[in-house]
Amino acid sequence: MEESEESEELSEVKEESEELSEVKEEIEELSEVKEEIEELSEVEEEREELSEVKEESEELSEVKEESEELSEVEEEHHVKPGGKPLSCSKTKQTFLKKRRTKKSFTCTQCGKSLTTKHGLDAHMMIHTGEKPFSCDQCGNSFSQSAHLKEHMKIHTGEKPFTCHQCGKTFLRSSDLKRHLRVHMKEKPHSCSVCGKSFSMLQSLHTHEKTHTGVREYMCFECEKTFTTANYLKQHERIHTGEKPYKCSHCDKRFSCPGHLRSHERIHTGEKPHTCDQCGKSFTTKRSLERHMRIHTGEKPFSCDQCGKSFTTKRSLERHMRIHTVEKPFSCDQCGKTFLRSSALKSHLTVHTKEKPHSCSVCGKSFSLLLYLHTHEKTHTGVREYMCFECEKTFTTADGLKLHQRIHTGEKPYKCSHCDKIFSQSSSLKTHERIHSREKPHTCDQCGKSFSFKTNLKQHMKIHAVEKPHHLSLRSQTTRKHLEGEDRENASDPESAE
CATH class of the missing domain: 3.30.160 (Double Stranded RNA Binding Domain)
Incomplete structure (x- = not known):
């Protein structure tokens, strides 16, 4: 009888050890989950998500404690000489009872259970929106002191995480982790709809919303919707005027860290985005993408x-x-309107008559430095722009562009009054005076006005014939001004547009 009882006890012990090994496997799985959550906590940058991840980490630490308790239970219930082990069901019941008593603090809003009152209080701030920790530099508030501590690094300029490949420093370990993918060029996560690849799974999930059209985050000020909470948070700063990111080199402030990073490159001279075709470097990825269209022809x-x-x-x-026919740039002196700001700038020199840029070869003066550089090519003989149709060469790209319209027949400038079209904007401008009856060119001798400059110049000869040796100072000034304007228009790359 005693032998049969012993054999029964041994079989029970065997069953218990098998069940305990299953529990061990579950604990290993839980530790893997813990690792995954730790990785996610680095990726998530938003405060609410961070607090949730923190709570999950606390729960995992509780699981760890529970696993330690389980191992203790396992040790306690090994077969001892002269002792009778507890059955597996009793062991499980005792363990689960302890676990339930530990999680006694439950959120009344969402039903989540927490082990400590402090953990519950911190969790409740998600629902109440309470943010008791304020930054004394910019007034930004946070729900947890750890978040405030991390935020303060923005103001102190502290960047403790350094890339061992290029020496670049970062505020957060998650930022460094993202940056390292620039060197690895690894993009393991692909979109099943369009095939676009991403270095991070979170980036892929955000991208996938562009296909589904899901935009669950809405601004209560203007009702604009966004795919992520982070985009909404950045947008809300338009309404609040908040600019928490300050340049460490000057006093300029920014609403998002990306704009700050781009700005700081002005001070550091850093150009991390390099064209693999010609080697030219750029401060932003967008600038590189625009540049690449030169090579692709896109x-x-x-x-x-x-x-x-x-x-x-x-x-x-x-x-x-x-x-x-929109001309948003207007001259405040004569009311004349222009298509481009550069054209207005050129026009203003007519009023100021300022010509500070002089040619070192012939002494001729110009109102803009660009005109001087164009003029200097007449002395050097440099004409680097060539038409592939007739091999005619030009000193400027604009001169070539206008010439090529002879071959292509392109006439992009259409009269707003009739169907006539022109290859140059200046030709359109001159033509439209027929409809508007505008006469901007006035003789300073007799007050007569003309639509075209050539007509005024022709008219000026009448006064020269009448008084060939006694031209007035005003008449001479007008003629010289017209001749000077002609010369500048000939060298002005904007005059044709």
């Missing part, structure tokens, strides 16, 4: 009026003014 922005394509959106917007 022109994604097309005019819906004439079909002409452009490499940048800004170039298309500028071109569209030709069709809309």
